[in-house]
Amino acid sequence: MPVRYIESSKLPTQWAVFEMHGFEDIDNNKEHIVLSLGDIADGEPVLARVHSECLTGDALFSLRCDCGSQLQAAMQAIAKEGRGAILYLRQEGRGIGLLNKIKAYKLQDQGADTVEANEALGFGADMRDYSICREMLDHLQIGAVQLMTNNPRKVKALQDMGINVVKRIPLRTGENSHNEKYLATKAGKLGHMMDD
Numbered sequence: 001m002p003v004r005y006i007e008s009s010k011l012p013t014q015w016a017v018f019e020m021h022g023f024e025d026i027d028n029n030k031e032h033i034v035l036s037l038g039d040i041a042d043g044e045p046v047l048a049r050v051h052s053e054c055l056t057g058d059a060l061f062s063l064r065c066d067c068g069s070q071l072q073a074a075m076q077a078i079a080k081e082g083r084g085a086i087l088y089l090r091q092e093g094r095g096i097g098l099l100n101k102i103k104a105y106k107l108q109d110q111g112a113d114t115v116e117a118n119e120a121l122g123f124g125a126d127m128r129d130y131s132i133c134r135e136m137l138d139h140l141q142i143g144a145v146q147l148m149t150n151n152p153r154k155v156k157a158l159q160d161m162g163i164n165v166v167k168r169i170p171l172r173t174g175e176n177s178h179n180e181k182y183l184a185t186k187a188g189k190l191g192h193m194m195d196d
């Protein structure tokens with residue numbers, strides 16, 4: 001049981017008053033949350049986003065990536081639907097951490113793409129582990145999702161752990177002149193589906 005449920009509270013936002021559920025990762029002390037809205041335990045597929053932490057994009061308005069826009073779009077979509085869940089996973093920098101992401105950004109400032117930068121630092125292109133999702137979803141009694149993502153590997157990771165991904169919903173937003181290369185590398189090297 002690597003993830004332990006701790007507590008829930010309200011999280012009012014400009015779009016909806018979400019319920020915020022806190023979990024502790026026993027293996028590494030990371031603190032993950034789920035934002036939920038509506039009755040997600042009724043057995044019907046839940047509109048969901050598995051969002052990887054990006055301090056720079058989610059909190060500091062960075063235009064280097066599309067994370068902040070995606071998070072906002074997902075929260076808005078769930079508010080519109082009146083029902084859904086966002087798993088906010090603390091796997092910053094595709095799992096390499098914030099300080100290593102800054103090192104990777106420095107290499108990208110010098111011309112590397114996101115994959116080359118990770119590899120130059122001795123990391124894989126994507127070091128994320130989604131295994132904790134299963135326990136978090138189980139706790140919330142979610143067995144089936146409509147997943148908002150462009151990343152087919154994220155879909156497969158959830159399917160491989162027994163989650164029924166009934167549909168993938170593209171989440172294309174936040175394109176700008178600063179993240180053109182970043183988005184092109186995601187499509188070209190990481191398999192993200194940016195065309196639909």
Ligand SMILES: Nc1nc2c(ncn2[C@@H]2O[C@H](COP(=O)(O)OP(=O)(O)OP(=O)(O)O)[C@@H](O)[C@H]2O)c(=O)[nH]1
Pocket residue numbers: 050051052053054055065066067070091092093094095096101104105108114118148149150151154171186192
């Ligand atoms: N190592 C590294 N991580 C990055 C970089 N840019 C963004 N990230 C991290 O990438 C994660 C988001 O992953 P993305 O590849 O943008 O998107 P995704 O989650 O795979 O796919 P979507 O569900 O479509 O958003 C966050 O943890 C960011 O901190 C980068 O240049 N290098």
Ligand SMILES: [Zn+2]
Pocket residue numbers: 054056057058065066067068
């Ligand atoms: Zn980002």
